Amino acid sequence: MEKQFNAGERIPAKGYAVHSKDGKFQSFNFTRHPMGENDIVIDILYAGICHSDIHSARSEWHEGIYPMVPGHEIAGRVIAVGNKVSKFKVGDYAGVGCMVNSCGECEACKRSQEQFCERGQCVFTYNNLDCFHNNEPTYGGYSNNIVLSEKFAIKVPENAQIEKVAPLLCAGITTYSPLKFSNIKEGSVVGVAGFGGLGSMAVKYAIKMGAKVSVFARNENKKEEALKMGAKNLYVALENVEEKFDLIISTIPTQYDIKPYLKLLKYGGEFAIVGLPPVDVTPEVSATELVYNAGKKVYGSLIGGIKETQEMLDFSIKHQIYPEIELIKADEIDKAYENLTTGKAKFRYVIDMKK
Numbered sequence: 001m002e003k004q005f006n007a008g009e010r011i012p013a014k015g016y017a018v019h020s021k022d023g024k025f026q027s028f029n030f031t032r033h034p035m036g037e038n039d040i041v042i043d044i045l046y047a048g049i050c051h052s053d054i055h056s057a058r059s060e061w062h063e064g065i066y067p068m069v070p071g072h073e074i075a076g077r078v079i080a081v082g083n084k085v086s087k088f089k090v091g092d093y094a095g096v097g098c099m100v101n102s103c104g105e106c107e108a109c110k111r112s113q114e115q116f117c118e119r120g121q122c123v124f125t126y127n128n129l130d131c132f133h134n135n136e137p138t139y140g141g142y143s144n145n146i147v148l149s150e151k152f153a154i155k156v157p158e159n160a161q162i163e164k165v166a167p168l169l170c171a172g173i174t175t176y177s178p179l180k181f182s183n184i185k186e187g188s189v190v191g192v193a194g195f196g197g198l199g200s201m202a203v204k205y206a207i208k209m210g211a212k213v214s215v216f217a218r219n220e221n222k223k224e225e226a227l228k229m230g231a232k233n234l235y236v237a238l239e240n241v242e243e244k245f246d247l248i249i250s251t252i253p254t255q256y257d258i259k260p261y262l263k264l265l266k267y268g269g270e271f272a273i274v275g276l277p278p279v280d281v282t283p284e285v286s287a288t289e290l291v292y293n294a295g296k297k298v299y300g301s302l303i304g305g306i307k308e309t310q311e312m313l314d315f316s317i318k319h320q321i322y323p324e325i326e327l328i329k330a331d332e333i334d335k336a337y338e339n340l341t342t343g344k345a346k347f348r349y350v351i352d353m354k355k
């Protein structure tokens with residue numbers, strides 16, 4: 001399976017791109033930067049579809065860079081390694097999440113919080129300009145391969161259920177990280193608002209950490225699945241909820257009202273925001289509202305650093321915590337996007353890149 005790439009040779013790639021914010025996916029040939037001495041090349045087997053891909057492809061946060069090949073939930077096999085690579089060898093499984101590089105020298109990078117690189121050099125996997133490679137645009141995982149610094153690739157053991165690994169690289173870490181940050185443990189009471197790709201992972205991790213978990217959704221369509229995962233309740237109407245929570249994680253990707261959630265927190269309870277609705281409908285909390293909810297904390301959380309991502313991956317495989325997935329073919333991406341925005345999707349679509 002090893003592939004040879006000559007020094008300085010750009011790497012040919014084939015992926016699926018949108019060419020405008022209302023475009024459909026089309027196959028797209030492009031090249032990636034040459035493999036450097038610390039880089040690896042991964043043959044992509046599976047790519048998850050995150051709701052962030054939809055926000056990005058549709059320019060819902062800011063104007064996107066087109067053509068855009070989304071995808072930051074990547075699982076595959078290493079097919080080439082630069083001569084200074086030590087973490088991987090050809091044939092290993094590897095995963096890639098939202099980042100492919102950063103300065104490595106600032107305080108944030110030294111703490112392995114690369115997503116907050118203080119020099120602004122965190123390079124996101126797609127829809128970003130790569131300052132380490134002449135500011136060329138980055139292209140994500142809806143493609144046959146990717147080249148990146150080994151430091152940003154996550155080791156995936158051979159016994160992993162590889163078709164389910166990709167979503168861990170974003171949905172997994174983005175929910176694992178705030179659960180850790182808020183110190184969730186045996187007996188904690190956790191609420192998860194938005195029960196899709198991220199929400200379902202939050203439920204699974206929180207339960208594994210010993211928490212009593214409830215789901216907040218806008219209908220009862222997935223109540224059975226929630227209870228089967230071990231959640232105690234699925235609430236649709238917040239007014240009737242009597243429990244008080246140590247932590248509520250919001251993964252909601254659309255407009256919603258934060259205030260009723262704050263009311264459900266215990267004294268000292270925390271509201272962690274990971275969902276990123278389009279800018280024009282982003283929810284707001286006023287200073288007054290915060291004072292009326294004194295003694296509670298509201299914070300945002302952005303994916304997680306590379307060290308914590310490896311920790312999450314090892315935790316997931318050890319405890320067999322995997323996403324609920326539906327495998328699709330590349331020509332079904334448009335349909336998957338539609339389902340994810342019209343309430344027809346269940347949890348995570350994963351593109352089988354060999355199809």
Ligand code: NDP
Nearest residue numbers: 051052194195196197198218253256274275276302303343
């Ligand atoms: P999904 O589409 O898989 O899941 C979203 C879920 O939220 C769906 O089940 C949807 O239900 C539900 N929902 C929508 N509106 C409401 C509402 N008002 N109340 C309760 N539930 C609601 O998305 P993902 O899980 O992939 O992503 C979620 C969000 O997290 C996105 O905005 C994404 O961009 C963001 N994100 C943030 C990251 C970070 O680092 N902070 C990293 C990754 C993603 P329904 O089926 O009814 O539509």
Ligand code: ZN
Nearest residue numbers: 050052170171
């Ligand atoms: Zn994501």
